[in-house]
Amino acid sequence: MKRSFAVLFSLIFVLTLILSACQPAPAEAPAEEPAVEEVMEEEAVAEEPAEEMAEEVTLVIGFTSSITGKQEVSSKRQVNGLTLWMDQVNEAGGFTLSDGTVVKFAAQTYDDESNTERVQELYTRLIAEDNADFLISPYSSGLTSAASIVAEQNGKIMITTGAADDDAYKTGNTSLFQLYTPGSLYMSSTVDMLKELDPDAKVAIVYEAVKFATGVAQGIVPYLEANGFEVVLEEGYDTDTADFGPIVNKIAGSGATVLLGGGHYPDGTALARALYERNIGLKFAYLLVAPADTKFPELGDAALGIAVSSQWELAATHTEAEAGNMGVEWFGPTGEEFASAYEAAYGDPPTYHVAGGYTAGLVLQKAIMDADSVDTDAVKAALNAMNLMTFFGGTQFDSSEEAHGLQTAHKMVVAQWQLNADGELERVIVAPADVATADPLYPIPTR
Amino acid sequence: MQQISLLLTSLPDGILLGFVYGVAAMGLTLIWGVMDVINLSHGPIIALGMFGTFFLFIRSGINPYLGLIPIAIVGLLLGVVIYFVAVHRVINAPHLSSLLATFSVNMIIIGIGTAVVTTSPYNVDFNMGSFQLGSTTVLGTRLIAALIAILVTGGLYLFLFRTRPGKYIRAVTNNRSAAELMGIPSTRILALSFGLGTMLAAVSGALISTFFPFSILAGGSYELKSFVIGVLGGLGNPIGALFGGLILGVLEGAIPAFLETSWVPVIEFGLFVVILLVRPNGLFGAKQ
Numbered sequence: 001m002k003r004s005f006a007v008l009f010s011l012i013f014v015l016t017l018i019l020s021a022c023q024p025a026p027a028e029a030p031a032e033e034p035a036v037e038e039v040m041e042e043e044a045v046a047e048e049p050a051e052e053m054a055e056e057v058t059l060v061i062g063f064t065s066s067i068t069g070k071q072e073v074s075s076k077r078q079v080n081g082l083t084l085w086m087d088q089v090n091e092a093g094g095f096t097l098s099d100g101t102v103v104k105f106a107a108q109t110y111d112d113e114s115n116t117e118r119v120q121e122l123y124t125r126l127i128a129e130d131n132a133d134f135l136i137s138p139y140s141s142g143l144t145s146a147a148s149i150v151a152e153q154n155g156k157i158m159i160t161t162g163a164a165d166d167d168a169y170k171t172g173n174t175s176l177f178q179l180y181t182p183g184s185l186y187m188s189s190t191v192d193m194l195k196e197l198d199p200d201a202k203v204a205i206v207y208e209a210v211k212f213a214t215g216v217a218q219g220i221v222p223y224l225e226a227n228g229f230e231v232v233l234e235e236g237y238d239t240d241t242a243d244f245g246p247i248v249n250k251i252a253g254s255g256a257t258v259l260l261g262g263g264h265y266p267d268g269t270a271l272a273r274a275l276y277e278r279n280i281g282l283k284f285a286y287l288l289v290a291p292a293d294t295k296f297p298e299l300g301d302a303a304l305g306i307a308v309s310s311q312w313e314l315a316a317t318h319t320e321a322e323a324g325n326m327g328v329e330w331f332g333p334t335g336e337e338f339a340s341a342y343e344a345a346y347g348d349p350p351t352y353h354v355a356g357g358y359t360a361g362l363v364l365q366k367a368i369m370d371a372d373s374v375d376t377d378a379v380k381a382a383l384n385a386m387n388l389m390t391f392f393g394g395t396q397f398d399s400s401e402e403a404h405g406l407q408t409a410h411k412m413v414v415a416q417w418q419l420n421a422d423g424e425l426e427r428v429i430v431a432p433a434d435v436a437t438a439d440p441l442y443p444i445p446t447r
Numbered sequence: 448m449q450q451i452s453l454l455l456t457s458l459p460d461g462i463l464l465g466f467v468y469g470v471a472a473m474g475l476t477l478i479w480g481v482m483d484v485i486n487l488s489h490g491p492i493i494a495l496g497m498f499g500t501f502f503l504f505i506r507s508g509i510n511p512y513l514g515l516i517p518i519a520i521v522g523l524l525l526g527v528v529i530y531f532v533a534v535h536r537v538i539n540a541p542h543l544s545s546l547l548a549t550f551s552v553n554m555i556i557i558g559i560g561t562a563v564v565t566t567s568p569y570n571v572d573f574n575m576g577s578f579q580l581g582s583t584t585v586l587g588t589r590l591i592a593a594l595i596a597i598l599v600t601g602g603l604y605l606f607l608f609r610t611r612p613g614k615y616i617r618a619v620t621n622n623r624s625a626a627e628l629m630g631i632p633s634t635r636i637l638a639l640s641f642g643l644g645t646m647l648a649a650v651s652g653a654l655i656s657t658f659f660p661f662s663i664l665a666g667g668s669y670e671l672k673s674f675v676i677g678v679l680g681g682l683g684n685p686i687g688a689l690f691g692g693l694i695l696g697v698l699e700g701a702i703p704a705f706l707e708t709s710w711v712p713v714i715e716f717g718l719f720v721v722i723l724l725v726r727p728n729g730l731f732g733a734k735q
Contacts, residue, residue, distance in 0.1 A: 011460075030733045068561050068565075068566045069566055069664070070566075070664075071567060072566045072567055073567050073568070102504055119595065209709050235707050235708060236707065236708075237707075237708045237709055238708065238709045238711070238712060240712075241666050241708065242655075242659045242661075242665070242701060243460075243464060244706070245457065245460040245461075245464075245700075245704065246457045246460065246461070246699065246700055246702075246703035246708060247708055249453060249456045249460070249702075249703075250453060250703055250708075252456075253449060253453045253456065255454065265568060266568045266660065266662065269568055269570060269660045270568075270659055270660050273570065273659075277574070277577065277584075277586055277658075278522065278577070278584045278586075279577070279584070280584075289565065295567070298569075298570050298572065299570055299572065300572040302572075
């Protein structure tokens with residue numbers, strides 16, 4: 001028995017050695033400071049050999065994506081946006097700093113399985129083993145909160161996108177920079193719109209009991225009350241809830257005429273379907289995140305009338321003229337250029353998650369260009385000083401100690417699923433009025 | 448007073464859902480009862496049943512209730528295959544071996560499922576209307592699912608108590624060695640039992656998909672509910688599982704009337720632990 005174990009152990013050992021020997025040599029890992037390789041362009045060499053030698057820097061951008069798990073839908077879109085930006089920069093030959101250094105990017109990414117523990121493990125790996133130069137957040141506030149601790153501990157800049165919760169920026173960090181409108185301001189445009197439409201509305205707030213949705217839902221209550229609305233129900237539900245029947249019955253029992261709530265994609269779709277099936281006579285239903293996705297109309301009639309706050313919509317994309325009027329610097333492609341490039345690459349129209357992913361890269365690129373350096377401290381200083389407009393909207397970060405990195409310039413719109421002239425579901429912008437493409441559907445139709 | 452009104456509104460919903468939970472748990476408890484195997488591939492098979500309905504209805508236009516027939520047949524065959532591939536060789540080994548074997552099947556199904564359909568949520572946009580019963584809205588899909596669940600339970604009862612293979616299953620459950628001495632082909636009967644268990648899981652998944660969105664990971668929560676129902680209804684007692692399902696459904700309908708919805712799993716699994724401590728064989732326990 002012992003002999004066979006010894007033979008087995010020896011075989012495994014030998015096999016391991018053989019496999020190790022066969023493994024291809026690891027790609028040269030980027031050092032602490034970005035790897036620099038010299039590229040000599042033949043034509044230039046012929047003319048001015050000494051001065052035309054360009055240094056090329058390939059910066060490693062580390063991030064995790066939820067290829068599996070509950071955040072998959074939105075996370076994949078975010079990563080698609082980031083990838084599109086990176087491909088465009090690299091295909092254009094990178095960009096050049098004043099010292100002649102050509103900057104390009106390479107992605108290092110892993111599947112975080114929508115799992116907080118895995119995020120911390122993977123961001124540690126991205127920093128310690130993969131030597132990522134800059135980090136982009138995972139999707140969702142919960143995962144970003146976990147990743148941000150690792151980024152901050154290691155002094156790595158992390159541009160956060162798909163993460164609206166305010167709390168992570170109020171812990172004294174110096175390395176996080178938020179692109180999204182903070183969660184506490186998520187529903188304010190919707191409340192402003194409701195005040196115009198129906199100041200006597202009774203509001204039920206029903207939300208997924210996770211960091212982001214809880215922050216958004218609880219954060220809007222004082223604003224609702226300040227605007228004279230009565231909040232008749234305030235309740236969280238478990239992430240894994242599938243049967244929303246009892247919750248919808250509770251909303252009906254509360255006498256609410258308006259629902260504000262939701263959380264992420266899976267629960268949002270289930271809640272929308274339960275609302276439709278029970279037909280409880282709500283005049284308006286607003287859900288977080290899920291209705292912003294292009295998959296949402298798969299719900300059929302249950303999608304009609306459901307509203308969502310959106311970080312970006314092509315129909316209300318920000319423009320260079322807008323930046324000029326505000327006296328703010330413009331950077332990057334127009335919304336139309338971005339959207340057509342995305343459709344060409346991925347075959348469907350971009351959502352705000354895609355736009356957020358793309359802009360995360362764009363903002364990092366601009367910060368490096370402003371810093372004229374790839375040094376972390378210099379880029380951090382450039383981000384702190386940034387006041388920018390892209391197609392995604394305003395980008396400016398709170399530089400105070402109390403809320404460092406919190407987004408202060410970006411504004412949201414309210415979108416709603418309505419039927420177009422052909423009777424097909426279409427997401428239109430209903431607020432604010434200056435960018436609205438349609439009137440709000442209020443009250444939403446009943447069956 | 449408002450709570451009582453809410454309770455009366457939510458209770459019928461819970462009861463109807465409880466019947467379907469019962470069918471899901473019946474599969475788990477049948478396998479446990481016959482062969483002492485805790486089938487950890489139960490959840491993914493429920494999810495496969497959901498996707499069966501999705502593909503048959505959305506892609507092929509087959510009515511979800513007609514689609515139950517091919518889903519049940521494929522579920523039965525899949526169960527037999529899983530039995531021979533992963534369970535048969537460890538059937539007499541300690542429980543940990545069969546637990547790990549079925550867990551491996553669980554991981555394989557989820558892995559393949561993730562590769563094929565991703566973990567995105569899917570929705571079967573199917574509606575059977577609704578009607579008012581007092582203050583309650585009764586959904587057609589849930590009512591029909593409950594009726595089918597009762598039919599399935601009745602069918603299982605008749606099969607187990609009125610047919611020869613059913614009697615063989617009960618004989619193998621009671622004493623496998625004695626059954627073999629009586630000439631009962633125990634291996635085939637065990638495979639059939641495993642197949643029936645997975646068939647019930649797939650059918651319950653197909654029914655659930657007509658009222659909730661789902662993903663390849665969705666079966667996990669129904670598997671956990673099945674454990675609670677198994678204990679409520681009595682471990683190894685498939686018919687008792689229907690009553691266990693009803694109790695769970697009633698709890699899920701009643702608790703939100705008095706507490707926040709997020710308390711539902713706390714109370715469900717608290718009850719699970721209490722019953723295991725007080726009556727380890729379950730409320731209607733048949734197995735010693």
